[in-house]
Amino acid sequence: xxxxxxxxxxxxxxxxxxxxxxxxxxxxxxxxxxxxxxxxxxxxxxxxxxxxxxxxxxxxxxxxxxxxxxxxxxxxxxxxxxxxxxxxxxxxxxxxxxxxxxxxxxxxxxxxxxxx
Amino acid sequence: xxxxxxxxxxxxxxxxxxxxxxxxxxxxxxxxxxxxxxxxxxxxxxxxxxxxxxxxxxxxxxxxxxxxxxxxxxxxxxxxxxxxxxxxxxxxxxxxxxxxxxxxxxxxx
Numbered sequence: 623x624x625x626x627x628x629x630x631x632x633x634x635x636x637x638x639x640x641x642x643x644x645x646x647x648x649x650x651x652x653x654x655x656x657x658x659x660x661x662x663x664x665x666x667x668x669x670x671x672x673x674x675x676x677x678x679x680x681x682x683x684x685x686x687x688x689x690x691x692x693x694x695x696x697x698x699x700x701x702x703x704x705x706x707x708x709x710x711x712x713x714x715x716x717x718x719x720x721x722x723x724x725x726x727x728x729x730x731x732x733x734x735x736x737x738x
Numbered sequence: 739x740x741x742x743x744x745x746x747x748x749x750x751x752x753x754x755x756x757x758x759x760x761x762x763x764x765x766x767x768x769x770x771x772x773x774x775x776x777x778x779x780x781x782x783x784x785x786x787x788x789x790x791x792x793x794x795x796x797x798x799x800x801x802x803x804x805x806x807x808x809x810x811x812x813x814x815x816x817x818x819x820x821x822x823x824x825x826x827x828x829x830x831x832x833x834x835x836x837x838x839x840x841x842x843x844x845x846x847x
Contacts, residue, residue: 655834665782665825665837678834712781726772727827727835729781 626730628713634736642699643733645713654696655714703737744838755816759841761826762808774825816845
């Protein structure tokens with residue numbers, strides 16, 4: 623079974639559309655994340671949730687809205703997509719953020735978003 | 739100044755060679771350190787944690803120098819399958835991992 627799974631894996635959409643990416647983890651972890659990897663391969667944190675509560679919200683346009691219905695799920699909704707949103711979006715999870723041993727992050731396979 | 743910096747490479751080395759990567763971090767409060775490996779069009783995967791005393795896992799050795807705020811990864815006896823991008827990651831408790839941009843390694847026959 624895949625530990626961190628996200629769907630869809632590939633998404634091609636037009637500018638201005640609204641799209642969602644779903645993520646689920648079956649590791650029993652408390653913390654989930656969304657990272658963005660741009661064309662220059664820089665992997666940057668966007669959001670982090672701990673037990674369904676938002677704990678990290680980096681400088682991300684408010685067109686991006688995460689939602690965590692429970693601690694095993696963290697979805698990402700993007701409104702009014704722009705060309706610059708094209709990237710790979712990785713969902714990830716870790717046991718916690720508060721302890722050193724719990725900081726190891728496990729990634730999903732990524733969602734390749736192309737905005738045309 | 740970026741929080742985590744790495745030489746992007748690429749490092750092109752022949753099979754059997756030893757290669758070393760360095761990574762510097764800017765926040766002295768950083769507490770945990772990792773090396774991840776990312777293959778082309780795949781997700782990053784944990785290669786190894788980096789401990790204060792240094793640690794080894796087979797052909798891979800990781801070192802931490804807190805005074806100079808850098809970590810290193812040494813790969814001995816390089817294999818073709820080691821070709822990948824190696825990402826350094828640094829964390830402060832309570833926050834997410836910050837990643838460097840990665841160092842690209844190509845091992846050639």
